[in-house]
Amino acid sequence: MDLYEFQGKKFFAEYGIKVPQGTVITSPEDTLPDMPAGGVVKTQVLTGGRGKAGGVIICNNNEEIKAAVQKLFGMDIKGHEAHQLLIEEKADIAKEFYFSIFINRAHKVPSLMFSASGGMNIESVPKDQIAIVDVNPLLGIQDYMITTLLNRFDLDCKAGIADVIKKAWKLFTDKKLQLLEINPLIETKDGEVMALDSKITMDDWAIDPSIDTKRQEGGTQTEFERKMIPYGMMAVEMDGDVIVYSSGAGVAMATADCVAARGVKLRAIVDEGSFSSAPPDEEGQRKAAEVQKNILALNPKVILINMHFQAGKTDQEAHTLRFAFDEAAKTIPIVARFKGRNCELAMEVMKGSPIFSTMDFTEAVDWAVAKAKEA
Ligand code: GDP
Ligand code: MN
Numbered sequence: 326m327d328l329y330e331f332q333g334k335k336f337f338a339e340y341g342i343k344v345p346q347g348t349v350i351t352s353p354e355d356t357l358p359d360m361p362a363g364g365v366v367k368t369q370v371l372t373g374g375r376g377k378a379g380g381v382i383i384c385n386n387n388e389e390i391k392a393a394v395q396k397l398f399g400m401d402i403k404g405h406e407a408h409q410l411l412i413e414e415k416a417d418i419a420k421e422f423y424f425s426i427f428i429n430r431a432h433k434v435p436s437l438m439f440s441a442s443g444g445m446n447i448e449s450v451p452k453d454q455i456a457i458v459d460v461n462p463l464l465g466i467q468d469y470m471i472t473t474l475l476n477r478f479d480l481d482c483k484a485g486i487a488d489v490i491k492k493a494w495k496l497f498t499d500k501k502l503q504l505l506e507i508n509p510l511i512e513t514k515d516g517e518v519m520a521l522d523s524k525i526t527m528d529d530w531a532i533d534p535s536i537d538t539k540r541q542e543g544g545t546q547t548e549f550e551r552k553m554i555p556y557g558m559m560a561v562e563m564d565g566d567v568i569v570y571s572s573g574a575g576v577a578m579a580t581a582d583c584v585a586a587r588g589v590k591l592r593a594i595v596d597e598g599s600f601s602s603a604p605p606d607e608e609g610q611r612k613a614a615e616v617q618k619n620i621l622a623l624n625p626k627v628i629l630i631n632m633h634f635q636a637g638k639t640d641q642e643a644h645t646l647r648f649a650f651d652e653a654a655k656t657i658p659i660v661a662r663f664k665g666r667n668c669e670l671a672m673e674v675m676k677g678s679p680i681f682s683t684m685d686f687t688e689a690v691d692w693a694v695a696k697a698k699e700a
Pocket of ligand 2: 374444508509522523
């Protein structure tokens, strides 16, 4: 998930990277900051090139700020409507640089990228003006890596830039980021190094809780998928009929494939991931069941549960599943397959449940597929 500039800059400030003082407004009627000497008004949309598209206006006084706000609010920037504006102090730019940390898929490591030609789209900067240095993730960032990155550029503020790079690395690793880009990173006329823009991509499975994901445009996850993340579960929602609910991604995918191969569409694949679904005590099981019940909100036609445990105890999972789905199984076809540790005991626990239980994988899949075709 991509962050807005102001969200990224908040992280920068938390990690000690200098950014201009700013205010975010979410309506053109919001109180504007008093800036008699002017400021910069910037549309907050999840696309680059706002400057070129007219989405950044530099103002010389309060009146100009007011006019810029009226002009920019609701403006369409490459198909993204601006519902939020960032109003910042002006910076006195002496030089503009480019800096980023990205996951280098070719080298399978995070890499640092720097160019002394900042401010413009990095794709249009000639390759020989860009330096890239890989970071060995086991070593983390080392001074020699930064020296190598910067040595061929003639910079007055190397120490300041090196300091930003170290802080950015800490942010990148702490928050498990996929991309951290500062373009432009500037040197001010006073010799200060400052981030004038931010582009951050977070891993969808590791979104920082401080981010209000409901307000984020362009997120690719559904509400249900996001809801399951804090429990450690990984869900993929679709628009078919059968939910595959399973322990572990491999089992989940294999089960889903078998259902799909029989011509039935999936409503969701839910992998319990790191969720602890089989606690030993009734209180824990009832609590875990409340979390499992979330899948009922998807209104599936059939639920196929496949629990294949090595270490976990399937009989304890069986108790949880009964608390979660015994009631629902009176109206929706639900099948549970148990394999691995204590699976005979699990079958005992399921006795008397309206959930159809089996230790046989093919039987479970065939049953679910038949019910889905009937429904
Ligand atoms: P982007 O076009 O979406 O990447 O938006 P940026 O935040 O990078 O802003 C575009 C350009 O506006 C920058 O490269 C700067 O040249 C300019 N700009 C932004 N803020 C300021 C500022 O405070 N002072 C000055 N002089 N220029 C600014
Ligand atoms: Mn930029």
